[in-house]
Amino acid sequence: MINRRQWLYGIGLMAGAAAQAGTPPLAGAEEESKPQRKPLDISEYEPTSMLHVRESRVERARFPAIDFHTHISFSTRAEKGVQLAPEREYLGTPQECLSVMDRKNLRAMVNLTGGYAQGLAGAVAKYDRAFPGRFYTFTEPSYSRFKEPDYQKLQAQAIEQAHRDGARGLKILKTLGLYLRENITSGTLVKIDDPRFDPMWDTCGQLNMPVAIHISDPLAFFTPTDRFNERFEELNNHPDWSFYGADFPSNAELIEARNRMIAKHPKTQFVVLHVGNFSENLENVSQNLDRFPNMSVDIAARIGELGRQPRTARKFFDKYQDRILFATDATLHGDAYPQQVFNDKLYEIYYRFLETDDEYFDYAPAKVPPQGRWRIYGINLPESILRKVYYENAARQLRIAGQKLGSYAMITSIPDFRSASVNSAGARLSVIRR
Numbered sequence: 001m002i003n004r005r006q007w008l009y010g011i012g013l014m015a016g017a018a019a020q021a022g023t024p025p026l027a028g029a030e031e032e033s034k035p036q037r038k039p040l041d042i043s044e045y046e047p048t049s050m051l052h053v054r055e056s057r058v059e060r061a062r063f064p065a066i067d068f069h070t071h072i073s074f075s076t077r078a079e080k081g082v083q084l085a086p087e088r089e090y091l092g093t094p095q096e097c098l099s100v101m102d103r104k105n106l107r108a109m110v111n112l113t114g115g116y117a118q119g120l121a122g123a124v125a126k127y128d129r130a131f132p133g134r135f136y137t138f139t140e141p142s143y144s145r146f147k148e149p150d151y152q153k154l155q156a157q158a159i160e161q162a163h164r165d166g167a168r169g170l171k172i173l174k175t176l177g178l179y180l181r182e183n184i185t186s187g188t189l190v191k192i193d194d195p196r197f198d199p200m201w202d203t204c205g206q207l208n209m210p211v212a213i214h215i216s217d218p219l220a221f222f223t224p225t226d227r228f229n230e231r232f233e234e235l236n237n238h239p240d241w242s243f244y245g246a247d248f249p250s251n252a253e254l255i256e257a258r259n260r261m262i263a264k265h266p267k268t269q270f271v272v273l274h275v276g277n278f279s280e281n282l283e284n285v286s287q288n289l290d291r292f293p294n295m296s297v298d299i300a301a302r303i304g305e306l307g308r309q310p311r312t313a314r315k316f317f318d319k320y321q322d323r324i325l326f327a328t329d330a331t332l333h334g335d336a337y338p339q340q341v342f343n344d345k346l347y348e349i350y351y352r353f354l355e356t357d358d359e360y361f362d363y364a365p366a367k368v369p370p371q372g373r374w375r376i377y378g379i380n381l382p383e384s385i386l387r388k389v390y391y392e393n394a395a396r397q398l399r400i401a402g403q404k405l406g407s408y409a410m411i412t413s414i415p416d417f418r419s420a421s422v423n424s425a426g427a428r429l430s431v432i433r434r
Helices: 004-020 027-033 094-104 117-128 151-165 195-206 232-237 251-264 273-277 282-291 310-319 344-355 383-398
Strands: 055-058 065-071 073-075 088-090 106-111 135-137 170-172 211-213 270-272 295-298 417-422 428-433
Touching: 055 344, 065 383, 073 117, 088 117, 094 106, 094 344, 106 383, 117 135, 117 151, 151 195, 195 251, 251 273, 251 282, 270 273, 273 282, 273 295, 282 295, 282 310, 310 383, 344 383
Parallel strands: 055 428, 065 106, 106 135, 170 211, 211 270, 270 295
Antiparallel strands: 073 088, 417 428
């Protein structure tokens, strides 16, 4: 009988002989049993989370809400990022909006892209005046007249006329700073703090019209679209969204120009959209809010950023609860951009972020996260802050504070009716109905 030591010695001799012959032992068998690497296009990667945590579905906002940042209409003509026509293209009817609004406890929508001149007057008539208290429309600059010698005066007068036509504020797209040029669509870029716009800012302050201003995009849009870019898929799908290179200013330069402009016009209220256009750096946004008492922010299309830093975001909401406005950037029939498509699911995600402490959930109603491959966490705001964020802060900017919201007073909370079930992954699903 052969013992274990003799058996191991024999195996060693066989292996040595095989090595001398230049052939590893059992090489063919090992190669056949080795798992093969499977190629997969990243756009087809749709992983299912195995995490078992509570899931809440918040069907209606706890308080009647104002969405301060929506898009119901756009200019019928634009070139190289500059809107050139006052006439409006409407993305949907008031009835389409109202059906979703009523289901989601959304008392009012602010259409920021209302245009100017006859386009603005038409939008106000079609929405604001036809359904009082449900829609508020902002005006926009008439960049098509930028080359006229007395543009400064003309633009200030246009704001005055817009106010008479029913505009509640002024919307500045990132056209100013990133698209508008000296020859409107050619030449050098016009800076945000260009003095030719000073009369426009001052007129808004005199008329108590808030300025909703968008001056930059996510920080990743100013870096190369390569394997290190956390928004690679988004930029690869929309290469024209990149502001890296060419003659574009950096994100920091845009913010500096904006800050100079805000400092120069302390009597004008500025709502800096998308969490101050720097949601990746709430410390920077906080510094600017501390510096400028005439600055507020909205959260439109940025819960994807806020929700991946929930503890920092909660502290931010606690400190600046009087200066943060509920907003989504909702666009009717904007299915190509799920992070801002106007539908029930979008609002439920925002409510879930603000009202629950749920963990690791999608920030947009899409199979693949559209802005970056991460998920978010809720910040579970108390009622005292929710009331301000959902309604009071926007009402103050729109000068409708103290008004009743239809059948609800703005101070009234709607009681919860909860039901529970289990989702497909086995996690508990809590449905909050109001």
